[in-house]
Amino acid sequence: MVTIPDPHLAMVRPVRPRTPNGCEECLKLGSPWVHLRLCLTCGHVGCCDSSPLKHARQHAGGDGHPVVRSFQPGEQWRWCYVHEAMV
Structure with a gap:
């Protein structure tokens, strides 16, 4: 089986x-995050x-920016929201 790379990695x-201390929107709103x-x-x-507002x-x-990585210390995994899959 050939695995095709996620095109969103481009x-x-x-x-x-931009806000290394937390969620950009939650910091403005005073809302908690997970x-x-x-x-x-x-x-x-x-x-x-898992956070209340899912920013x-x-x-x-x-x-239109589908690829994220965990911003938790010690985690390096990446996720594509379009494909709902690790990339």
Whole structure:
């Protein structure tokens, strides 16, 4: 079986976290989050799907930046929201 790479990986860029201290929107709203995700296209830091407001998923859909990586210490995995799969 041949595995085809996710085409959205072409959108991955070297990024710096825009808000390294937490979810960009939650920090503005004073809302809690569970875990953080870093957009690998623009550096947006958003909260995960286990968080009340799911800002990482909203950013991926609204801005068209589907690939994130975990922004949790010691985690390096990446996720594509379009394909709902690790990449």
